[in-house]
Amino acid sequence: MVTTTAAADPAADSPPLAETIRGLGPLVLDWVDLRRRMLRTPGVQVAVRVGDELLISGALGTADAEASLPLTTAHLFRIASHSKTFAATTVMRLVARGELRLDDTVEQHLPELAGTPLADRTVRELLGHQGGVIRDGDDCDYWQLMRPFPDAAALGAELHQDDAASFDRNLHFKYSNYGYSLVGAVIERVTGRPFADAVRAEILDVLDLPRVHPDLGGADGPDPGELAAGHSLLLDGDDHHFVLDNPATGAMAAATGFVACAEDLSAYAAAHVMGDERLLDDSDKRLMQRTESIVTVEGTEQGRYGLGLELHTVGERKLVGHSGGFPGFVTRTFVDPQDGLVVSVLTNASRGPAHELAVGIVKLIDLARRTPINDPSDPADDPAGLPLWTAAGFGRTVVARLGRRLMLLHPDQEDPTADAIELTVEAPDRLRMAERPGFGSAGEPVLIARSEGADPAAGAVDHVRVGGMTTWPEAAFRARRREQMGRSARPGASDRLTEPGP
Known part of the structure; x- marks a missing residue:
């Protein structure tokens, strides 16, 4: 369970750091909650501020796991x-x-x-x-x-x-x-x-x-x-x-x-x-x-x-x-x-x-404050539904706006910025990873496929192809994985998730 405390409306003269942090709130809390669950931690409180302005505040998980008591931002x-x-x-x-x-x-x-x-x-x-x-x-x-x-x-x-x-x-x-x-x-x-x-x-x-x-x-x-x-x-x-x-x-x-x-x-x-x-x-x-x-x-x-x-x-x-x-x-x-x-x-x-x-x-926060490698994409051109979380057999990915940069992150990791790569918008649902050396899929496209008949502006995503690999919204990926496990467990079925090639 996640509970949050709303920060005050930004003042017209808010400093750039505060503006950056304010826009990161949902991503930060979602990443913290993911790591909390992965590391089997009952509860986490988070507070981020600049000076006297509270910009992010959240309570994730439980205050008492035995009593299933939800954690709040007021717990001590x-x-x-x-x-x-x-x-x-x-x-x-x-x-x-x-x-x-x-x-x-x-x-x-x-x-x-x-x-x-x-x-x-x-x-x-x-x-x-x-x-x-x-x-x-x-x-x-x-x-x-x-x-x-x-x-x-x-x-x-x-x-x-x-x-x-x-x-x-x-x-x-x-x-x-x-x-x-x-x-x-x-x-x-x-x-x-x-x-x-x-x-x-x-x-x-x-x-x-x-x-x-x-x-x-x-x-x-x-x-x-x-x-x-x-x-x-x-x-x-x-x-x-x-x-x-x-x-x-x-x-x-x-x-x-x-x-x-x-x-x-x-x-x-x-x-x-x-x-x-x-x-x-x-x-x-x-x-x-x-x-x-x-x-x-x-x-x-x-x-x-x-x-x-x-x-x-x-x-x-x-x-x-x-x-x-x-x-x-x-x-x-x-x-x-x-x-x-x-x-x-x-x-x-x-x-x-x-x-x-x-x-x-x-x-x-510091990744969001860096100058974009390329001309920054106009946030108005961002795909609908950001931050966009998906999962595949190798873990999760997320497409999110961090300051002036549109980024692809791998949030399963202890360092959520490790292997992060900047994206540019080529079309509403076609993005391109920045060109750079590395072992990943740099320079390749990120393609967002919407559910059949869905208005792209509505944000309903069927799957995302990242450098050629299909990823799904987490609920859909979990359902597919259960189906694969069921196939492999049936009498006479192969122990493999897919049949071997010739």
Whole structure:
């Protein structure tokens, strides 16, 4: 099931990026839902915006697979390590007001940790995962929901142990949830408020986001009925999802506790775009977004990190943001700080494809923004019924308008733009693939055959021939495939779908 939130009517002076994205909404949501079904993911929320304008929003699949509860755009997801961006942003606001310094040490604000291996770690080192702090403690089976997440007393006890630091300061990038739990404790000590209250005052109230919550439970937590269910990991193709418990995260909320819907998460993320100074001025945002660590393992770069933000490159875009992984949930947000693009994808299954889907959405947007190879076809000449989805024995194809380009895509793939090829219109139902080198059918025609007696303008398609291969609307292809399977299963029939030639 798909539910969508309609975006506002475009203003006359909308920027080109927003115009492009607005036209891609149906294609983006259809592709996300296809990948969701192919990867057996119960539910996916998507939000795409430019600055303060929400351009695409959708909810696909189910909020609870066991209860067959349809997912909506209002359901709340665990966004897990996105929490680190909220904690880091709160720290930067305190720094801007002179209430905290990035070079302050842990023991300056948490004197109870004096004499421990973590006493000399600085706030900046914690934000950039350069403090060498143990990742999740000696017994982190709370991630398997075998026991509660640590409370302040349990966390404090572990941080007093000799192995609370795995490395010396600034020796290696070492991702640490305990390190960010320490950041949360510092925020509490500096502000004199519980972490949730501090973040609400510093961020959520400023941005008017009352449905973003720093954790479950308590007076600040959401109504349980608002939550999407998290679903278990699929070990293999024969496994089945089941619904997982959804606990509070105790003293680890600054590392992993937050819940939000995609629309609200993207609205928060937009405050990290340059020129938006509701939370931070641009100089502070540049500091957060600067490369603090290049993570290289055995000569291969694994990623980059700033202060509370992951740094990514997709195509030519330099993106910041974060991922999140929690039992039953995987999430991803990308922000382009320069042109204001924000993409948030939330999934409610362990090992859900949030990163893959977010990257694919960015690539679709950028494909649509490229200058056409040939003179662009007039959209008024486009075949009726676009985007036009068809299927054949080798997978699906889709003909769609992406910005000024008419394209043939292969949407079964993780990257929906892989092997995409531009089309020109030669006649209402005759298209031509661009000339280029490759292993496919470049330069050949794409012919659309309408149902007998149908008006071409009505869009009723019988089949499409792509480089000589016939493809059908998916319902028709599935029916043909069932017929083929039935023929091969009859007594005495050949095991082949077609009889062999001479």
